[in-house]
Amino acid sequence: MGFLKTCVLRRNACTAVCFWRRQFIQKPSVRKISTTSPRSTVMPAWVIDKYGSNEVLRFTQNMMIPMIHYPNEVIIKVHAASINPIDVNMRSGYGATALNMKRDPLHIKIKGEEFPLTLGRDVSGVVMECGLDVRYFKPGDEVSHKPKSLTHAQAASLPYVALTAWSAINKIGGLNDKNCAGKRVLILGASGGVGTFAIQVMKAWDAHVTAVCSQDASELVRKLGADDVIDYKSGNMEEQLKYLKPFDFILDSVGGSTETWALNFLKKWSGATYVTLVTPFLLNMDRLGIADGMLQTGVTVGSKTLKHFWQGVHYRWAFFMASGPYLDDIAELVDAGKIQPVIEKTFPFSKVPEAFLKVERGHARGKTVVSVV
Numbered sequence: 573m574g575f576l577k578t579c580v581l582r583r584n585a586c587t588a589v590c591f592w593r594r595q596f597i598q599k600p601s602v603r604k605i606s607t608t609s610p611r612s613t614v615m616p617a618w619v620i621d622k623y624g625s626n627e628v629l630r631f632t633q634n635m636m637i638p639m640i641h642y643p644n645e646v647i648i649k650v651h652a653a654s655i656n657p658i659d660v661n662m663r664s665g666y667g668a669t670a671l672n673m674k675r676d677p678l679h680i681k682i683k684g685e686e687f688p689l690t691l692g693r694d695v696s697g698v699v700m701e702c703g704l705d706v707r708y709f710k711p712g713d714e715v716s717h718k719p720k721s722l723t724h725a726q727a728a729s730l731p732y733v734a735l736t737a738w739s740a741i742n743k744i745g746g747l748n749d750k751n752c753a754g755k756r757v758l759i760l761g762a763s764g765g766v767g768t769f770a771i772q773v774m775k776a777w778d779a780h781v782t783a784v785c786s787q788d789a790s791e792l793v794r795k796l797g798a799d800d801v802i803d804y805k806s807g808n809m810e811e812q813l814k815y816l817k818p819f820d821f822i823l824d825s826v827g828g829s830t831e832t833w834a835l836n837f838l839k840k841w842s843g844a845t846y847v848t849l850v851t852p853f854l855l856n857m858d859r860l861g862i863a864d865g866m867l868q869t870g871v872t873v874g875s876k877t878l879k880h881f882w883q884g885v886h887y888r889w890a891f892f893m894a895s896g897p898y899l900d901d902i903a904e905l906v907d908a909g910k911i912q913p914v915i916e917k918t919f920p921f922s923k924v925p926e927a928f929l930k931v932e933r934g935h936a937r938g939k940t941v942v943s944v945v
Contacts, residue, residue: 613637618924619688623665626932629925632688643705648715650697651724651945656732656765659691660932667854673862693892696727697945719906726913729939730906731899733765737823738898740766740847740890741773745821752777756817760834761825762798763789764936766849768914770823771796776910782816784809789937796914813837824848831887840884851889914938 617635620628638647661667672686699713718727741747747755757774761767762783774781775797783798790801802812810833818839824830827850838844852872857865873889880887905911916938919927924942931940 616921617690619690620663621687621689623663623668625664626925626928628663629928630688631922631924635688635690640701640703643703645703646699646706646709647701648695648697649700649945650695652696652728652941652943653692654694654729654732654939654941655927655931656693656939657931657934657936658732659693660928662691663928666858669857669862669865670854693732694728694730696722696724719903721907721909722913724945725918725941725943726915729765729913729915729941730769730902732892733769733939734902735895735898736849736890736892737766737770737773738895738902739893740823740849741770741821742898743893744847744888744890745823745845747774747777747779747821749777752779755779755820756782756839758782758784758813758819758822758834758837759798759825760784760823760830762793762801763938764825765914765939766825767823768793768796768938769911771798772911773905776905779821782819786935792914792937809833810836818844820844822846824850826850835880835883835885835887838885842884843886845886845888846880847888847890849890851891853889853891915941917941918943 613636614634615637616631616633619630619632619635621630622628640647658666662671668686695715696718697715699709699711699715701711702709714724718724722730752774755774757779759767759770759774759781762771763785767783767785771781771783771793780800781798782800782802783793784802784804785793786805787803790803793801800816802809806812809830814837816837819837820839820842821844822834822838824834824846825848827848831846831848835846838846851869853865853869856868856872859865860868877887902911906913914937916936917927917930918941919930921942921944927940927942
């Protein structure tokens with residue numbers, strides 16, 4: 573995966589890298605004249621020339637600096653970036669079918685023309701240039717109006733995990749600061765990037781939080797506000813949970829076998845909801861193609877939703893969802909001191925492959941950050 577010192581940020585609803593903002597009015601991406609003239613200026617970057625293991629990461633001093641091609645784009649000088657598990661998976665080719673369709677919806681390019689490829693979704697930095705339709709940023713602005721209380725390294729650790737958790741909790745789960753007080757919440761995978769953020773949001777909204785993690789992460793999640801902590805290594809999870817009161821909401825960032833038993837611990841016929849972040853959506857498209865993959869995904873989620881509905885609970889999937897308004901709400905919580913970034917380790921730009929290996933090993937205690945400037 574590569575981390576550019578400058579990158580293009582597209583401000584539309586399907587953007588993977590969409591950061592702090594204050595006000596934004598959506599405008600259609602109608603092709604207009606570029607505000608950036610063609611140039612030969614290059615920059616250092618980490619890229620991949622094929623999908624594979626960590627050995628495919630390659631450092632280059634000669635990556636072309638991006639140009640603005642659409643009026644709703646800005647170019648950013650990146651000060652810091654962070655790595656997410658999905659970045660490691662995408663280095664290996666996960667989601668390539670869907671992403672190539674987004675890059676080339678008319679299938680004009682031949683397979684493999686996406687290389688050399690830079691990966692990544694979280695950055696913090698400074699705006700260098702703006703497209704013709706950009707009204708709320710100007711060169712020199714921090715991207716994009718990041719929380720004032722955070723450094724660039726701290727800000728880079730938040731967007732992807734924060735928006736993923738917010739999507740699951742608020743958009744899909746229906747929880748907010750008005751209806752969350754007293755709700756019993758179970759978070760599976762509580763010590764990772766999404767989990768550590770979710771704990772803090774739930775406590776900011778006065779929920780009762782039970783966090784599931786390993787024993788060596790218990791002190792961290794308690795400091796973040798977890799009321800109860802369960803060590804998944806200390807015995808059978810179902811046996812430990814059956815002594816607790818049922819839950820109103822379960823957030824699952826672990827997946828696998830957890831959904832075969834986790835829904836048994838929801839309050840029946842009360843609107844209680846289980847939301848998982850581990851879905852076969854991109855994997856189905858990689859394996860079956862776009863059309864058949866989407867069909868298979870629809871059948872899977874539909875059948876599971878109906879099955880659990882008749883058992884008195886709600887079953888849902890959630891994904892990262894780019895949203896400027898959500899980031900505004902998150903920034904307010906950060907500046908109010910209710911949410912703090914949780915960074916496990918920071919690597920220099922020269923050590924990007926080591927940062928990838930750190931994330932690939934799992935057992936995260938927050939986020940892994942790369943300092944670029």
